[in-house]
Amino acid sequence: MGVDKLTLTFYFYSTILELYKLENKSFMLTKKQKKVFDYIQDSTKKKGICPSHEEMRRHFKLSSVSTVNHYLNILQEKGYIKREKNTARSAEIEQKESFIEIPFRGYIAAGLPIEAVEEFETITIPSNLATTGNLFALGVKGDSMIDEGIFDGDTVIIKKQNTVEDGETAVALINNSEVTLKKIFKEKNRIRLQPANPKLKPFYVKEIIIQGKVISAFRNLEEREKKDGKVRFDNIYRSDCVELMKSMNEDSVDLTVTSPPYDELRNYKGYSFDFENIAKQLYRITKKGGVLIWVVGDKIKKGNKSLTSFKQALFFQQIGFNVHDVMIYKKKNTPFMRSNAYTNCFEFMYVLSKGSPKTFNPLKVKTVRQGQEKLPSNKGADGINKKVLGELKPEKTMTNIWDYAVGYGGSTSDKIAFEHPAIFPEKLAEDHILSWTNVGDLVFDPMCGSGTTCKVAKKNNRHYIGCDISEDYVNLAKKRVGI
Numbered sequence: 291m292g293v294d295k296l297t298l299t300f301y302f303y304s305t306i307l308e309l310y311k312l313e314n315k316s317f318m319l320t321k322k323q324k325k326v327f328d329y330i331q332d333s334t335k336k337k338g339i340c341p342s343h344e345e346m347r348r349h350f351k352l353s354s355v356s357t358v359n360h361y362l363n364i365l366q367e368k369g370y371i372k373r374e375k376n377t378a379r380s381a382e383i384e385q386k387e388s389f390i391e392i393p394f395r396g397y398i399a400a401g402l403p404i405e406a407v408e409e410f411e412t413i414t415i416p417s418n419l420a421t422t423g424n425l426f427a428l429g430v431k432g433d434s435m436i437d438e439g440i441f442d443g444d445t446v447i448i449k450k451q452n453t454v455e456d457g458e459t460a461v462a463l464i465n466n467s468e469v470t471l472k473k474i475f476k477e478k479n480r481i482r483l484q485p486a487n488p489k490l491k492p493f494y495v496k497e498i499i500i501q502g503k504v505i506s507a508f509r510n511l512e513e514r515e516k517k518d519g520k521v522r523f524d525n526i527y528r529s530d531c532v533e534l535m536k537s538m539n540e541d542s543v544d545l546t547v548t549s550p551p552y553d554e555l556r557n558y559k560g561y562s563f564d565f566e567n568i569a570k571q572l573y574r575i576t577k578k579g580g581v582l583i584w585v586v587g588d589k590i591k592k593g594n595k596s597l598t599s600f601k602q603a604l605f606f607q608q609i610g611f612n613v614h615d616v617m618i619y620k621k622k623n624t625p626f627m628r629s630n631a632y633t634n635c636f637e638f639m640y641v642l643s644k645g646s647p648k649t650f651n652p653l654k655v656k657t658v659r660q661g662q663e664k665l666p667s668n669k670g671a672d673g674i675n676k677k678v679l680g681e682l683k684p685e686k687t688m689t690n691i692w693d694y695a696v697g698y699g700g701s702t703s704d705k706i707a708f709e710h711p712a713i714f715p716e717k718l719a720e721d722h723i724l725s726w727t728n729v730g731d732l733v734f735d736p737m738c739g740s741g742t743t744c745k746v747a748k749k750n751n752r753h754y755i756g757c758d759i760s761e762d763y764v765n766l767a768k769k770r771v772g773i
């Protein structure tokens with residue numbers, strides 16, 4: 291980093307570390323969001339006017355303007371643009387100067403020193419956080435600065451400087467190779483590196499190189515909650531679902547309704563999934579009597595069905611789930627045509643329970659004939675088979691083949707949901723939620739995509755937790771659910 295060795299200048303008074311706690315990094319943009327913002331900014335500069343929705347759709351080769359809208363809404367929420375109703379143009383840049391980009395230089399130990407990492411990325415921060423000077427950011431590992439409000443997983447903003455005042459929190463290079471984050475105190479003939487955690491002892495060195503002073507810290511609240519094992523109800527997390535489930539309590543979920551990537555049929559922005567660990571975690575977090583609905587289809591490769599769904603069902607059984615039922619999700623329209631086989635129009639819905647299901651509210655359908663009818667009664671002694679007037683049952687329990695219209699207006703009428711390539715119908719999620727849970731129960735979807743399960747759980751007064759590995763899908767799901 292090109293820092294000179296120095297003699298520390300000490301003033302014998304403590305300074306108060308100014309820490310800003312910015313929750314959720316709500317101002318930070320994903321790469322895609324940043325591209326959209328940069329495009330709006332560049333076009334506005336060049337043409338003096340903001341690009342229209344249609345221009346943006348064409349530029350990013352998007353299938354619909356609703357996707358453009360989705361990005362504009364995010365940029366607006368994060369304070370990057372301003373939008374006015376009834377204008378032909380899409381947006382206006384909001385106070386361009388209010389955000390700046392600074393380099394993210396990797397991770398630093400707030401516990402034991404570790405080697406410096408030099409991963410060059412950038413992060414966007416509000417410019418009011420930036421005092422004059424050269425800034426960079428570091429991710430914090432360890433808990434040695436918790437009394438200063440700096441926790442494992444936080445990001446600290448560092449102002450490059452090679453001196454600090456006594457008691458200030460600094461990034462220090464020791465033994466010419468290890469970097470650490472500590473409060474610095476000059477003592478007679480030595481320098482004390484003081485953790486801000488009563489459980490940890492200070493350590494002493496003869497000399498250090500100061501690389502900068504901490505001027506602010508912020509935290510991704512969701513990351514923090516996951517680490518603390520506090521996954522909040524009624525929230526949607528961006529995470530690998532195995533990691534998220536590890537921080538969820540054992541025996542805590544009443545119902546999971548989910549649909550995994552089928553045989554990696556679509557690559558969902560490049561993510562794959564670790565089936566066996568997902569299955570084991572699902573078993574661990576499911577309540578006794580809780581249910582898992584696993585909606586899945588098989589890939590056909592060179593005319594041969596993979597049967598992955600069968601293998602998965604057998605694995606679920608092997609680790610303790612009860613295969614309570616194998617149901618069929620039949621698609622009323624857009625079935626998959628094959629030239630030399632019957633048209634494929636269904637997927638499996640494995641109903642897996644931890645013991646016997648504790649809740650079953652059977653869904654009913656109307657019977658075809660209703661009202662009163664003469665029904666046959668037993669023969670009397672005279673041998674004549676009499677008919678007596680009786681009431682026909684008005685409804686009966688549904689079968690285990692459920693059919694749904696799919697596509698727009700079928701799966702959902704939320705246009706935005708179709709930004710995800712593989713949603714299941716809202717009604718499918720709703721039918722399972724009503725069948726296997728009661729009001730106030732917890733419904734989980736570890737791979738929630740566009741948020742269908744969460745949306746319907748909320749609508750039916752159930753708690754929900756959603757998770758997806760893709761930030762774009764999490765944003766989409768949050769939008770659909772209204773959080």
Ligand SMILES: C[S@@+](CC[C@H](N)C(=O)[O-])C[C@H]1O[C@@H](n2cnc3c(N)ncnc32)[C@H](O)[C@@H]1O
Nearest residue numbers: 530531558563713714737738739740742758759
């Ligand atoms: C079939 S889609 C789910 C669609 C969802 N049922 C809906 O109605 O929108 C599968 C989802 O799994 C997500 N995914 C894949 N691997 C994952 C993982 N390890 N952890 C969390 N989500 C994952 C993908 O990003 C994708 O959105």
